[in-house]
Amino acid sequence: MLKGKKIGLRARHEDDIPILLTELYDDPVNSSRAEGGPWRPITPGTNDSRLVPDDKDQSKVPFSVVELDGGTLVGSANLWGIDTHNRSAHIGLGLLPSCRGKGYGSDVVATLCHYGFVLRGLRRLQIETLSDNYAMLRAAERNGFVREGVLRSSAWVLGRFMDEVLLGLLAEEWKPDTPS
Numbered sequence: 469m470l471k472g473k474k475i476g477l478r479a480r481h482e483d484d485i486p487i488l489l490t491e492l493y494d495d496p497v498n499s500s501r502a503e504g505g506p507w508r509p510i511t512p513g514t515n516d517s518r519l520v521p522d523d524k525d526q527s528k529v530p531f532s533v534v535e536l537d538g539g540t541l542v543g544s545a546n547l548w549g550i551d552t553h554n555r556s557a558h559i560g561l562g563l564l565p566s567c568r569g570k571g572y573g574s575d576v577v578a579t580l581c582h583y584g585f586v587l588r589g590l591r592r593l594q595i596e597t598l599s600d601n602y603a604m605l606r607a608a609e610r611n612g613f614v615r616e617g618v619l620r621s622s623a624w625v626l627g628r629f630m631d632e633v634l635l636g637l638l639a640e641e642w643k644p645d646t647p648s
């Protein structure tokens with residue numbers, strides 16, 4: 469397990485799946501805002517890659533997020549779009565509703581940066597999020613990500629187009645554990 473300050477990132481376990489399905493992916497509002505596509509119900513027992521990782525897919529590393537204190541599942545996180553030629557990847561995460569606003573999101577971003585830069589030797593990490601996702605923007609910026617641009621009206625979300633913010637962090641800019 470990869471350890472942050474408050475959370476750990478570990479492999480997906482079988483009994484994580486029904487919790488993530490019910491609390492994250494069966495929520496049309498959360499899914500519409502976080503997934504970049506239309507919400508569709510997921511049938512229990514399917515092999516949807518958001519829930520059941522494909523270990524052969526080298527472009528994505530999926531994690532379950534757990535509390536370090538006790539090991540309770542609190543969400544899902546991944547490094548995706550891993551490009552070993554350009555040495556870049558994207559960060560994605562989603563916490564169970566009851567686990568938000570406790571500093572876990574910032575710690576997940578920090579731990580994914582450690583994984584990406586230190587364990588994988590990547591040079592650039594990227595995050596895209598809706599322009600009103602203040603918690604995600606703040607969790608990224610407090611880890612050193614900078615806003616590189618706004619993708620105007622790039623996301624159709626619950627009946628309207630919204631802007632997305634693109635944030636990036638380079639390995640040489642990354643300062644682990646720097647308070648901000």
Ligand SMILES: CC(C)(COP(=O)(O)OP(=O)(O)OC[C@H]1O[C@@H](n2cnc3c(N)ncnc32)[C@H](O)[C@@H]1OP(=O)(O)O)[C@@H](O)C(=O)NCCC(=O)NCCS
Binds near residue numbers: 596601
């Ligand atoms: C976005 C998300 C991962 C952030 O994680 P979190 O644990 O809730 O965030 P944190 O508690 O680490 O807070 C990060 C910062 O945002 C601030 N923040 C938290 N919730 C906020 C809110 N609703 N509005 C404004 N700021 C907020 C915190 O005060 C903190 O700022 P600080 O460092 O200055 O104190 C989490 O809320 C989540 O899973 N949301 C739903 C899914 C999602 O949006 N995923 C991202 C898709 S790109």
